[in-house]
Amino acid sequence: EAQVTQNPRYLITVTGKKLTVTCSQNMNHEYMSWYRQDPGLGLRQIYYSMNVEVTDKGDVPEGYKVSRKEKRNFPLILESPSPNQTSLYFCASLRADTQYFGPGTRLTVL
Protein backbone atom coordinates (compact mmCIF):
# COMPACT_ATOMS: atom_id res chain seq x y z
CA GLU A 1 0.00 0.00 0.00
CA ALA A 2 1.33 3.43 -1.00
CA GLN A 3 1.74 5.50 2.13
CA VAL A 4 3.64 8.01 4.19
CA THR A 5 4.40 6.94 7.75
CA GLN A 6 5.46 9.06 10.70
CA ASN A 7 6.73 8.11 14.12
CA PRO A 8 5.94 8.75 16.83
CA ARG A 9 2.28 9.71 16.47
CA TYR A 10 2.22 11.40 19.87
CA LEU A 11 5.09 12.82 21.88
CA ILE A 12 5.29 14.80 25.10
CA THR A 13 8.72 16.15 25.93
CA VAL A 14 10.42 18.89 27.91
CA THR A 15 12.15 22.05 26.81
CA GLY A 16 15.65 21.49 25.47
CA LYS A 17 15.51 17.71 25.04
CA LYS A 18 16.51 16.85 21.47
CA LEU A 19 14.02 14.81 19.51
CA THR A 20 13.56 13.37 16.04
CA VAL A 21 10.33 12.68 14.21
CA THR A 22 10.80 10.13 11.46
CA CYS A 23 9.05 10.16 8.10
CA SER A 24 9.16 7.46 5.47
CA GLN A 25 7.43 7.00 2.10
CA ASN A 26 7.27 3.93 -0.10
CA MET A 27 6.28 5.64 -3.36
CA ASN A 28 9.78 6.54 -4.56
CA HIS A 29 8.83 10.23 -4.57
CA GLU A 30 11.64 12.72 -4.94
CA TYR A 31 9.92 15.67 -3.22
CA MET A 32 9.18 15.52 0.49
CA SER A 33 8.09 18.20 2.90
CA TRP A 34 7.33 18.94 6.55
CA TYR A 35 4.42 21.09 7.73
CA ARG A 36 3.14 22.23 11.06
CA GLN A 37 -0.55 22.80 11.64
CA ASP A 38 -1.74 25.30 14.23
CA PRO A 39 -5.28 26.58 14.91
CA GLY A 40 -6.08 29.63 12.81
CA LEU A 41 -2.83 29.35 10.86
CA GLY A 42 -3.47 26.36 8.61
CA LEU A 43 -0.56 24.34 7.26
CA ARG A 44 2.80 26.06 7.17
CA GLN A 45 5.80 24.54 5.47
CA ILE A 46 8.89 24.02 7.65
CA TYR A 47 11.38 22.42 5.26
CA TYR A 48 11.25 20.61 1.98
CA SER A 49 13.55 18.39 -0.05
CA MET A 50 13.61 18.13 -3.82
CA ASN A 51 15.79 15.01 -3.77
CA VAL A 52 18.47 13.17 -1.82
CA GLU A 53 20.92 15.58 -0.18
CA VAL A 54 18.86 18.58 -1.39
CA THR A 55 16.92 20.43 1.31
CA ASP A 56 15.62 23.98 1.63
CA LYS A 57 13.79 26.17 4.10
CA GLY A 58 10.07 26.68 3.98
CA ASP A 59 8.11 29.43 5.69
CA VAL A 60 8.88 28.58 9.33
CA PRO A 61 12.27 26.79 9.54
CA GLU A 62 13.56 28.34 12.78
CA GLY A 63 14.30 25.73 15.44
CA TYR A 64 14.15 22.78 13.06
CA LYS A 65 16.62 20.72 11.06
CA VAL A 66 16.12 18.05 8.42
CA SER A 67 18.24 15.59 6.51
CA ARG A 68 17.69 13.58 3.34
CA LYS A 69 20.29 10.85 3.13
CA GLU A 70 18.05 8.46 1.22
CA LYS A 71 15.00 8.99 -0.93
CA ARG A 72 12.44 7.28 1.29
CA ASN A 73 13.30 8.99 4.62
CA PHE A 74 13.04 12.62 5.68
CA PRO A 75 13.44 13.04 9.45
CA LEU A 76 12.59 16.27 11.28
CA ILE A 77 14.98 17.17 14.08
CA LEU A 78 14.34 19.54 16.96
CA GLU A 79 17.73 20.15 18.57
CA SER A 80 16.38 22.15 21.52
CA PRO A 81 12.58 22.09 21.53
CA SER A 82 10.66 25.01 23.03
CA PRO A 83 6.99 25.31 24.03
CA ASN A 84 6.18 27.34 20.89
CA GLN A 85 6.98 24.22 18.87
CA THR A 86 3.99 22.46 20.41
CA SER A 87 1.98 21.64 17.31
CA LEU A 88 0.66 18.98 14.94
CA TYR A 89 3.29 18.00 12.40
CA PHE A 90 2.73 16.45 9.00
CA CYS A 91 5.19 14.93 6.60
CA ALA A 92 4.22 14.78 2.93
CA SER A 93 5.62 13.49 -0.32
CA LEU A 94 4.73 14.87 -3.72
CA ARG A 95 4.24 13.40 -7.14
CA ALA A 96 2.68 15.12 -10.13
CA ASP A 97 1.45 17.97 -7.90
CA THR A 98 -0.45 15.68 -5.53
CA GLN A 99 0.77 15.74 -1.94
CA TYR A 100 0.41 12.56 0.09
CA PHE A 101 0.32 13.34 3.78
CA GLY A 102 1.32 11.18 6.69
CA PRO A 103 -1.04 10.67 9.66
CA GLY A 104 0.54 13.42 11.73
CA THR A 105 2.61 13.69 14.92
CA ARG A 106 1.17 15.60 17.83
CA LEU A 107 4.04 17.13 19.77
CA THR A 108 3.76 18.81 23.15
CA VAL A 109 6.77 20.60 24.59
CA LEU A 110 6.47 21.39 28.29
Place this chain on the structure above:
Amino acid sequence: GENVEQHPSTLSVQEGDSAVIKCTYSDSASNYFPWYKQELGKGPQLIIDIRSNVGEKKDQRIAVTLNKTAKHFSLHITETQPEDSAVYFCAASKINQKVTFGIGTKLQVIP
Protein backbone atom coordinates in the same frame (compact mmCIF):
# COMPACT_ATOMS: atom_id res chain seq x y z
CA GLY B 1 5.29 35.17 -2.09
CA GLU B 2 1.85 33.65 -2.51
CA ASN B 3 -0.89 34.44 0.00
CA VAL B 4 -4.07 32.37 0.15
CA GLU B 5 -7.12 33.54 2.07
CA GLN B 6 -9.94 31.13 2.83
CA HIS B 7 -13.41 31.68 4.23
CA PRO B 8 -15.49 30.91 6.09
CA SER B 9 -13.42 29.40 8.88
CA THR B 10 -16.43 27.39 10.06
CA LEU B 11 -19.54 26.32 8.19
CA SER B 12 -22.60 24.42 9.39
CA VAL B 13 -25.16 23.07 6.93
CA GLN B 14 -28.12 20.74 7.14
CA GLU B 15 -27.71 17.34 5.58
CA GLY B 16 -28.72 17.52 1.93
CA ASP B 17 -27.93 21.21 1.55
CA SER B 18 -25.00 22.60 -0.42
CA ALA B 19 -21.77 23.96 1.04
CA VAL B 20 -19.49 26.52 -0.59
CA ILE B 21 -15.97 27.43 0.52
CA LYS B 22 -14.14 30.30 -1.10
CA CYS B 23 -10.45 31.13 -1.50
CA THR B 24 -8.51 33.99 -3.00
CA TYR B 25 -4.85 34.03 -3.98
CA SER B 26 -2.38 36.81 -4.62
CA ASP B 27 0.18 35.50 -7.13
CA SER B 28 -1.20 35.69 -10.66
CA ALA B 29 1.48 33.18 -11.75
CA SER B 30 -0.06 30.41 -9.63
CA ASN B 31 -1.60 27.82 -11.89
CA TYR B 32 -2.52 24.85 -9.72
CA PHE B 33 -5.29 24.87 -7.10
CA PRO B 34 -5.91 21.71 -5.06
CA TRP B 35 -8.43 21.11 -2.31
CA TYR B 36 -7.70 18.82 0.62
CA LYS B 37 -10.03 17.19 3.13
CA GLN B 38 -8.76 16.45 6.62
CA GLU B 39 -10.77 14.09 8.79
CA LEU B 40 -10.27 13.97 12.52
CA GLY B 41 -6.96 12.37 13.46
CA LYS B 42 -5.76 12.04 9.89
CA GLY B 43 -3.58 13.88 7.44
CA PRO B 44 -5.08 15.99 4.65
CA GLN B 45 -6.12 14.10 1.54
CA LEU B 46 -6.53 15.52 -1.96
CA ILE B 47 -10.17 15.50 -3.06
CA ILE B 48 -10.14 17.61 -6.22
CA ASP B 49 -7.88 20.02 -8.04
CA ILE B 50 -8.02 22.45 -10.92
CA ARG B 51 -5.45 23.95 -13.22
CA SER B 52 -5.46 27.45 -14.59
CA ASN B 53 -6.48 26.44 -18.08
CA VAL B 54 -9.84 25.15 -16.79
CA GLY B 55 -12.73 27.14 -15.31
CA GLU B 56 -14.65 24.36 -13.62
CA LYS B 57 -14.20 20.72 -12.70
CA LYS B 58 -16.69 18.26 -11.22
CA ASP B 59 -16.36 14.92 -9.52
CA GLN B 60 -19.70 13.50 -8.39
CA ARG B 61 -20.96 15.77 -5.58
CA ILE B 62 -17.97 18.06 -5.48
CA ALA B 63 -16.97 20.77 -7.92
CA VAL B 64 -14.36 23.48 -8.06
CA THR B 65 -14.57 26.74 -9.98
CA LEU B 66 -11.72 29.09 -10.84
CA ASN B 67 -11.83 32.73 -11.82
CA LYS B 68 -8.29 33.68 -12.84
CA THR B 69 -9.15 37.30 -13.50
CA ALA B 70 -10.46 37.80 -9.99
CA LYS B 71 -7.92 35.36 -8.51
CA HIS B 72 -10.44 33.33 -6.61
CA PHE B 73 -11.57 29.72 -6.59
CA SER B 74 -14.32 27.89 -4.76
CA LEU B 75 -15.27 24.41 -3.61
CA HIS B 76 -18.90 23.35 -3.96
CA ILE B 77 -20.30 20.29 -2.22
CA THR B 78 -23.86 19.36 -3.13
CA GLU B 79 -26.24 17.04 -1.28
CA THR B 80 -24.03 17.11 1.79
CA GLN B 81 -23.81 14.02 3.98
CA PRO B 82 -22.57 13.60 7.57
CA GLU B 83 -19.36 12.00 6.27
CA ASP B 84 -18.54 15.29 4.53
CA SER B 85 -17.90 16.78 7.97
CA ALA B 86 -14.19 17.61 8.09
CA VAL B 87 -11.70 20.44 7.71
CA TYR B 88 -11.16 21.54 4.11
CA PHE B 89 -8.03 23.32 2.89
CA CYS B 90 -7.55 25.17 -0.34
CA ALA B 91 -4.07 25.72 -1.74
CA ALA B 92 -2.30 27.45 -4.60
CA SER B 93 1.01 26.86 -6.32
CA LYS B 94 2.90 26.92 -9.54
CA ILE B 95 3.31 23.43 -10.97
CA ASN B 96 5.97 21.45 -9.05
CA GLN B 97 6.72 24.39 -6.77
CA LYS B 98 5.94 25.36 -3.21
CA VAL B 99 2.32 24.97 -2.15
CA THR B 100 0.66 27.68 -0.02
CA PHE B 101 -2.39 26.60 2.00
CA GLY B 102 -5.39 28.51 3.27
CA ILE B 103 -6.18 28.39 6.99
CA GLY B 104 -8.89 25.76 6.59
CA THR B 105 -12.68 25.57 6.88
CA LYS B 106 -14.33 23.33 9.45
CA LEU B 107 -17.47 21.97 7.83
CA GLN B 108 -20.17 20.45 9.99
CA VAL B 109 -23.05 18.63 8.32
CA ILE B 110 -26.00 18.36 10.70
CA PRO B 111 -28.09 15.21 10.25
